[in-house]
Amino acid sequence: MTSSVPHCQSCKTTDESVLHVQSRGKNGAINRMCRKCTTERAKKYRHTPDGLKSVTESVRRYQTIERNRIKRLAWSKVAHHLPKLKGKCALCDAPAEVRHHEDYSKPLEVVSLCACCHVRLHLGKIALTPSP
Numbered sequence: 001m002t003s004s005v006p007h008c009q010s011c012k013t014t015d016e017s018v019l020h021v022q023s024r025g026k027n028g029a030i031n032r033m034c035r036k037c038t039t040e041r042a043k044k045y046r047h048t049p050d051g052l053k054s055v056t057e058s059v060r061r062y063q064t065i066e067r068n069r070i071k072r073l074a075w076s077k078v079a080h081h082l083p084k085l086k087g088k089c090a091l092c093d094a095p096a097e098v099r100h101h102e103d104y105s106k107p108l109e110v111v112s113l114c115a116c117c118h119v120r121l122h123l124g125k126i127a128l129t130p131s132p
Contacts, residue, residue: 090128099112
């Protein structure tokens with residue numbers, strides 16, 4: 001009995017990322033592609049008429065949700081009132097890449113984080129402040 005190693009249907013790589021990017025096609029079949037091929041496929045699709053329509057509809061839906069409107073206002077205030085992002089991540093001292101809001105009702109209270117720590121924070125793997 002042979003073991004079936006997942007591989008990208010596009011570039012045939014057996015990278016571990018193939019396990020994480022699976023979607024159902026229009027016919028219900030599972031598409032297994034690595035992250036790189038999935039990203040390239042999505043970029044090409046976004047430039048087609050159907051892709052542009054889909055992106056426009058997604059943006060419009062996102063903008064109509066109240067909590068997202070509050071986020072957009074906070075991001076806008078940060079962009080307008082705070083200087084360019086410089087310095088180090090508040091958690092690991094790597095170069096800061098993003099500003100994180102703990103509370104969107106306080107738009108200018110942000111924490112500078114590197115991309116890695118920002119993702120880990122949202123995944124719940126780390127916390128900004130130690131829990132009691």
